[in-house]
Amino acid sequence: MTPIRFSPSSLKEGRWYDYVIRFALGGAATVFTGLVSNHYGAAIGGLFLALPAIFCASATLIEKHEIRRKREAGLAGGRRGQMAAALDSAGAALGALGMLAFAIVFSVTVQTSVAAAFMGASLAWLVVSVAAWHVRRKIRGARTHKKSGSAISRSRGLDRPTWIKPPSRPLR
């Protein structure tokens, strides 16, 4: 299993305008949510707090980076780019569970203390997201292990030449 790590070298892959695009989209999404809240009320506006506006840009940039990296290595990289974006969206699905926890904790605690609501909700997002990611990884790891185990035992059976008799006693 791949451990969680910081990869500062990945920053070199980004161009300056990638960060400008994200800043502009983030700002635009926040302005849009404010406009919707002011025109249609808090309930409709609140819905857009979970709008995946930034996700479109992020997934596209991830795909672009992956394709560029593969092209530099002399490969097409189109499919690899799609798979990288798919992995990111699988992570986002788990992050959405964290966002759900954020919303629940914030709505329950904000009337008691605003500061506690922000801290508690952020912590809930982090804990639930990371826990969901770990659980998914464990399940996938167990499935992969099971599949590869059965594949090995099948291949052992097939690969063994027919003239070799199986050992009468288990080998030690």
Add this chain to the structure above:
Amino acid sequence: MTEYVVRFLVGGLVVSSFALLGELLRPKSFAGLFGAAPSVALATLGIAVYQHGPDYAVLQTQAMIAGAVALAVYSAVVCHVLVRARLKALPATALSLAVWLVVAFGVLTFAGAQT
């Protein structure tokens, strides 16, 4: 006007920070968690509490629950579209926004009917 300038700057800063953090982290599926970070919510709720008080923020976060459910469905749909339909990331994420809208408003309407 000032309100929207503040919203733009705060939102841009918070979203960029989470995006940068996500870019720094590996593996990619873990970094993806930051794609669904409540960055817009953090920026908006701070302004909402300051302008309208905690009751307004409660209403917003209750609706956000429906949005978060829709986001989970949306992300799963995007993942499947990219893997199975082999669309590029931009059309896959943009077309799937229809799913987010339908699920978000569906859950909000259903939850509203229950209360």
